[in-house]
Amino acid sequence: MKLRQFFLAALCCALLPAQTPDPDAMKAAIQAAQSAGDNAWMLVSAALVLMMTGPGLALFYGGLVRRKNVLNIMVQSFAMQAVITVLWAVIGYSLAFGEACPYMGGFQYIFLNGVGTAPNGDYAATIPQLTFMVYQMMFAIITPALITGAYAERVKFTAMLLFSVLWTLIVYIPLAHMIWGKGGLLNAYLGGKIPVFDFAGGTVVHISSGVSALVCALYLGKRVGYPDQTRPHSLVLCFIGACMLWVGWFGFNAGSALAASGLASSAFVNTHLASATGAIGWAVAEWYRNGRPSVLGIVSGSVAGLATITQSSGFVQPQAAMLIGLTAGIVCYYMVAKVKDKFGYDDSLDAFGVHGVGGTMGCLFTGVFATNKINDALKVNGVPAPLGWVDGNSGQIFNQAIGAAIGIGLAIVGTYLILKLCDILVGLRVEQHQEISGLDVSLHGEEGYNLES
Amino acid sequence: MKKIEAIIQPFKLEEVKEALKAIGVDGMTVTEVRGHGRQKGHKEVYRGREYQVDLLPKVKLELVVSDGRKDEVVKAVVQSARTGKIGDGKIFIYNVEESIRIRNDERGDSAL
Numbered sequence A: 001m002k003l004r005q006f007f008l009a010a011l012c013c014a015l016l017p018a019q020t021p022d023p024d025a026m027k028a029a030i031q032a033a034q035s036a037g038d039n040a041w042m043l044v045s046a047a048l049v050l051m052m053t054g055p056g057l058a059l060f061y062g063g064l065v066r067r068k069n070v071l072n073i074m075v076q077s078f079a080m081q082a083v084i085t086v087l088w089a090v091i092g093y094s095l096a097f098g099e100a101c102p103y104m105g106g107f108q109y110i111f112l113n114g115v116g117t118a119p120n121g122d123y124a125a126t127i128p129q130l131t132f133m134v135y136q137m138m139f140a141i142i143t144p145a146l147i148t149g150a151y152a153e154r155v156k157f158t159a160m161l162l163f164s165v166l167w168t169l170i171v172y173i174p175l176a177h178m179i180w181g182k183g184g185l186l187n188a189y190l191g192g193k194i195p196v197f198d199f200a201g202g203t204v205v206h207i208s209s210g211v212s213a214l215v216c217a218l219y220l221g222k223r224v225g226y227p228d229q230t231r232p233h234s235l236v237l238c239f240i241g242a243c244m245l246w247v248g249w250f251g252f253n254a255g256s257a258l259a260a261s262g263l264a265s266s267a268f269v270n271t272h273l274a275s276a277t278g279a280i281g282w283a284v285a286e287w288y289r290n291g292r293p294s295v296l297g298i299v300s301g302s303v304a305g306l307a308t309i310t311q312s313s314g315f316v317q318p319q320a321a322m323l324i325g326l327t328a329g330i331v332c333y334y335m336v337a338k339v340k341d342k343f344g345y346d347d348s349l350d351a352f353g354v355h356g357v358g359g360t361m362g363c364l365f366t367g368v369f370a371t372n373k374i375n376d377a378l379k380v381n382g383v384p385a386p387l388g389w390v391d392g393n394s395g396q397i398f399n400q401a402i403g404a405a406i407g408i409g410l411a412i413v414g415t416y417l418i419l420k421l422c423d424i425l426v427g428l429r430v431e432q433h434q435e436i437s438g439l440d441v442s443l444h445g446e447e448g449y450n451l452e453s
Numbered sequence B: 001m002k003k004i005e006a007i008i009q010p011f012k013l014e015e016v017k018e019a020l021k022a023i024g025v026d027g028m029t030v031t032e033v034r035g036h037g038r039q040k041g042h043k044e045v046y047r048g049r050e051y052q053v054d055l056l057p058k059v060k061l062e063l064v065v066s067d068g069r070k071d072e073v074v075k076a077v078v079q080s081a082r083t084g085k086i087g088d089g090k091i092f093i094y095n096v097e098e099s100i101r102i103r104n105d106e107r108g109d110s111a112l
Helices: A002-015 A023-064 A067-097 A129-147 A157-180 A202-220 A235-257 A262-290 A295-312 A318-343 A351-369 A395-425 A432-437 A439-444 B010-022 B067-081
Strands: B002-008 B029-035 B042-046 B049-053 B056-065 B089-095
Touching (some): A202 A295, A202 A351, A318 A351
Antiparallel strands (some): B002 B056, B042 B049
């Protein structure tokens, strides 16, 4: 027994440093551990956001089209994963997050020049700038992919590619820079003139894509056979896609804390609550109107709740998040089921009704419910500044409205001009006979379901 | 020889097959088809938009039997396929000129 104690003591002496630990070294070790934790969470978040596009959105949209177009709509999302990735690495990241003027970034990060493992303190001080860059890349990928729902089943593949690249450059990047970029016009934290709170991209992603989707639907006109012959072909695919969107959205919103922090937990919980109440809201509205709750309605409600909470996910209390989600479910149901029919536009997969409407509501809700009890990053003279109306800063609703208006305006004008240009250069719509035989066969020479083979 | 063509509810196929087996009918051809009679389909609602689905999935059963067995077979199909509700389907009976077993060129009733 004595011998064993002696050996243990000797072992401890050999392993532990003889002197008391140096406080600086300790601090550095803690920082390194925090940085490693933050980086791990942010890399996972980036992967989750990519999962929203590849399988998530592709399945959600894929199930809503007719089966002759299932491959075409899915590959549109996948094409964004390839094309926007390259665009973002070559110039997109630099123009969005470089520094130049209030409306657009500069060229200092072109070809990812200077983007390495060292953090960029302006945006996220504890993670490599490479992580921040790739996380933002996933947002740039999903945003034009959301728009594909509006021109589904009738757009040329070339036109879709050209449109998406130009749209990312002309609409997405300026908006991302204005709201999130250093020195951006609407950046509440880094020297913007009009402070707009957009935690995870309610304006940058959902208003921009949703409003652009409406412009696309109006410009392109209706599908052949709309509305009587456009029944979704597989709600099973749609359902799986919606489930993946829900999970992926944790990366989208909670990841926007840019750290594995308490704020990330707050955004995570808000996201989950709003998705749940969104599903309930839509289902109840539909139950009331039609006498039964539909599966597509329930999952669409969850997506509406998620899109609407995005902007405020890191600013509001959980109770507000539940209210925001519930409102989103009900309002988006009426937009999609009633208002769309009244105006007669063919927003094929309801990108506007869900993302445009939800995003705009979410932007204004942020002005109402944002509170420094949840997010105290904005400080005036070292004290957390009041954020939204609940903090006594009612003027923030006005700021948020300006942000939404700039997003809507840029989306309308930019999208219209890009569509016009694409129409002249390559033509937007496929030939009618191609549309009737389906884009899978006519554009890709394949079929989604070869049940005889 | 008579050809009996029965269009029935898909979920009734197993029962009909059992009933036919019980009276010793050996061969049949089954096809998944879509159609409607007086049942006239149903409505589906996707995101508030109503779609009238006219053509419903049905199963078409075709069998050829000797003249003498016709009534017995029809009775078996009718009894086993009936639910008493609209949409149960229909039976059509045709005269068959000839039947030929491809394997050995046998003809007539013995080829059935």
